[in-house]
Amino acid sequence: MTCQKIFSIVLCFFLATCCNAQTPQISKVSYVDTLFENASPLWYEVDANGTLQVYLTYDHERNSPNRAAGHVHFCVHGDAGKNLRIEFNNLNNVWNGTPGSVAKELLSVAISEDGKEWRSFPLNPTADGRVFGEFLLKSDRLFVARVEPYRLSDLDRMLNRLRGHPDVSIDLIGQTVEGRILEIIRLGNERSRDHVFLRARAHPWEAGGNWVVEGVVDRMLANDKDGARFREKLCIHVLPMANKDGVARGRTRFNSQGKDLNRNWDKPANSELAPENAALEKWIEKKIADGHPPDIALELHNDGNGKLHISRPLEGDTTNYLERMELFESLLRRHTWFSEGATKPNFRNPGSLGEGWMERFRIDAIVHEFNCNLIASTGQRPLAMHWKEYGSQLPIVFEEYFKLREH
Ligand SMILES: [Zn+2]
Incomplete structure (x- = not known):
């Protein structure tokens, strides 16, 4: 073998080794x-x-x-x-x-x-x-x-934790299309003057709302002075997982009859196609009949913006409503990491729970989105712990809201 040949073999070997070192090792997918x-x-x-x-x-x-x-x-x-x-x-x-x-x-x-x-x-x-x-x-x-998962088994674990607590009740209000039980959790004092309603997970991919609910529950039931005061002053009703069938099946938006549970609230719910909404409608009508409608309702969602959707029907004087929502937004900014702001004053989304409840039941209802990619005030990409932290700060927001609203 000539020197030249030996040299080219060595060179080839050297190049092969070098290139190999720079080529990313690609995983196979089994x-x-x-x-x-x-x-x-x-x-x-x-x-x-x-x-x-x-x-x-x-x-x-x-x-x-x-x-x-x-x-x-x-x-x-x-x-x-x-x-x-x-x-x-x-x-x-x-x-x-x-x-x-x-x-x-x-x-x-x-x-x-x-x-x-x-x-x-x-x-x-x-x-x-x-x-x-x-x-x-x-x-x-x-x-x-897409977001840190929250499954039916996570909800069941939370419900088991709550059962038997003296300041909690869990009412079964109906069933989903596929027969899964829907529950509303009451946290705090039923005789309180100040009632709040939260609904999470109308859209199955949007697990953030469930983590917010976990934070609210932990703060409301904490064994400390603030917890005791919140339980005495507030009554928070939570429908934690509206679209259980969709969550179980890993779907994105609609229920098992192809209905969007954050639509069609401008008219009575169809009990065949959207039994999840029909059950909630029956519950809210009973609350109204009993003289205890929620004073404020939040419909919790995820998207890529994270805004409060202050939408309302065009008819009637909504000046007071808009003032109240401004107050609520300012308290969110003061007590939580919220800084994303509200939609433009002319924003409308007819049929959403926010607008539908306002129109039909005269309840201050807001769709509250949580940006699934970014917390604007901290620059963090959100995980369960951030949404739980947010939820843990909501009781103080509600407490101050009810206090300041009177003035
Ligand atoms: Zn949504």
């Missing part, structure tokens, strides 16, 4: 598990570059062009210590009859090796309107979720 509680329905394939292409499944609204995908919850099985690029497809939602991609709101996910301890992870847009993330697999499993 499986994507979606057969567990609250996992999202989807299909997938691994493309020629080794990228995992995830195709979310839309759910559809009855008698409507509306469709929604955006709930993300699955578990990738791959190689520990290697990288995996995941791209998300089918983001072309239709909302209020208008096509619009959810890509602009899908800016981060929560990830976890065990499905219990979660951290936030940023996503990036692709040139053709999808989004992707590049993940390092720390173990041979990676759970990926």
